[in-house]
Amino acid sequence: MAVTKVEVTAVWFAQRNRPARSHNQPRFVRDRRVDSQVPAVQGPALPDEATVHYVLDLAVRIGEVQMSSGAGASDATATIIAVANAYGLPHCEVDVIFTSITVTCHRGVDYPPLTSLRVVRSRSLDYTRLALVERLVRDITRGRIRVRDAHIELNKITTAPHPYPRWVATLAWGGMAAGITVLIGGDALMALFAGLITALVDRVGRLLNRRALPFFFQQVVGGALATTCALLLVASGVLPDDTRPTLVVAAAITVLLSGLSVVSTVQDAITGYNVTAAGRTIEVSMMTAGLIAGVVLALNVAVSLGLPPQALADPLAPSFFRLPAQIVAGTVAAASFAVASYATPRAVLVAAVAGGAGAGSFSALAIAHVGQITSAAVAATAIGFAGGLLSRRLRIPPLVVAVSGIVPLLPGLSTYRALFELAVERTITGLPTLMGAAGTALALAAGVVLGEYLAQPVRYGLGRLERRLSGPRLAGPLRPTRRRLE
Structure with a gap:
């Protein structure tokens, strides 16, 4: 028999004030009374x-x-x-x-x-x-x-001000260029000129930065200035004929590339922060495009003025005899970059060791006739792994060790070779060379991120907690976090 609306209302008024509730009451009556007695849901206990x-x-x-x-x-x-x-x-x-x-x-x-x-x-x-x-x-x-x-x-x-004066950072940038020059096959004279030109580029960039010139144009000026100075050294006869003046430009390009956030860009892409990775990618692309524009502009101006740019010299063949010098050069370059980036003295020492180890492993793989991209990936993975294990114990952010360690391996020479082939020789062979340089840079960044990730399970004192992390940690606390959607 169906229950009418009037009967339902009468039952509800009859039962509302009873102290005890029978299990035979209609379900809608029990639910109405229970809901009226439940307090409002409160949030977590928070400060004011x-x-x-x-x-x-x-x-x-x-x-x-x-x-x-x-x-x-x-x-x-x-x-x-x-x-x-x-x-x-x-x-x-x-x-x-x-x-x-x-x-x-x-x-x-x-x-x-x-x-x-x-x-x-x-x-x-x-x-x-x-x-x-x-x-x-x-x-x-x-x-x-x-x-x-x-x-x-x-x-x-x-x-607080920077821990070092600005002129110390300028000298450090010059020392980094000198170390990279020796690493890629230059002698002491070439290292000296590379350091002087890079110091000049840094001071000019400092003046332009004070006037709020966008970083894209600062990269254009830096690339053009470094290339022009190297070409003038060749045209004036200051450098002997048996030197390799193109290494000066390659070293300066490497210094300008070192300031780009390639590692964090790849890390954001790998860990799923795609919006941030896209923004960083555009920034890196624009800075690289500015550098390329500056170098190409200087080369074209030199050709139009009748200054024959120095032809590209073939890179030196890998040799065990040059391996100690390359390790020392990588150590100097990494330590100089850490000083130029205002790192602590302890971080400078660790970065120097990472740079020497990375340069040594990369050169050893090149001697074994392993490809450039593969060698860069293996060396960067070793740097990220060792840095992930040691930096936390020494209270140093792994990011400092990772970036400083891969700086000597940045493809400055390959980038210049590609631009020379495109702008001066007018050959399409420069495109594969440029793509190879980009692949090397990505391999370095991805290798560092992979090395830090592989170091998590074996890091002392963490164990199960580390395996709960969603990705590598190059800075910040080692604590599991909730994944956020962009």
Whole structure:
């Protein structure tokens, strides 16, 4: 027999005030009474709203320092979540899109979420600042410092001047060019001129940067200046005929390529941060295009003025007799890059060892007639693996060791050969050479990321925790994080 709406209403009013409820009551009556007695769902126990804003601001500022220093989006995300969790914010979502960082703290269904946004405006290499921020993050995650004290410490880190004067960095860039010149087959005289020209390029770039010239045009000026100086040395007869002046340009190109964030670009692509990887790819492509434009412009101007550019010399054949010199050159180049990037003294020593090991392994594989791209990938994987094992124990960000270690192996000579073939010789053979140079750069970056990933399961004291990570960590805390969708 069907129950009418009037009867249902009468039953509900009759049962609403009874202290005991029979199991024979209609289901809709029991559900209505139970729902009326359940309290509203509350969110997680969080600090007050002002403290939440304070913690979020601290977290995004730390992430900004990491991103501006070349760290990957996954590293910045892991760091921000770790800092937020350490100060009692367990439900945070992080969105990194290359030039901005957004963090949202969820406070349940009864309170609106709180969001903090930070724009990454400048990108400069200061590995001392990155190391100090890493130490601050360790203190935060271990409960050693309060949030307001952490804010004060972070302000001191970000406002402190560089640990070395600017002229020291200029000398370091020149030393890096000299080491690379010896590594790719030059002698002492060529190394001297390469160092002087690179120092000049650095000072000119410094002046242009003060006037806010976009980095693309700074790369154009740097590539054109380095090529022009080398061609003038050849035309003036300063360099003997038996020297290899093209190595000067190759060394300068390598120095200009070293400032590009190739490692973090590949890391973001591998770990699934595709939006950030796309932004970094465009930046690297534009900087490389500016460098290519500068070199080609200088070569074409030289030809139009009747200055015969020096023909490309064949690279020296791999030899065991040159292996010790190449190891020393790689060590000098990596250490010089670390000093130019304002790394700590301990990081400079580790970077020097990584650079020497990378140059030695690459040269040994070349002697064994292994291809250039394969040799670069194997050497970079060894650098990433060793750096992942040693840098954490020595309290050094693995990013410093990884980038410094692969700098001597960047394909500066191959890039110049490709541009010379395209701009001067007008042959299509320059395209395969240029693609080979790009493949070598990608192999170096991917090898470093793979080496850091392979080092996680064998790193001392981590074991099962490390295997839970979603990808390699070149900066930030070693803690599992939730995957975020872009």
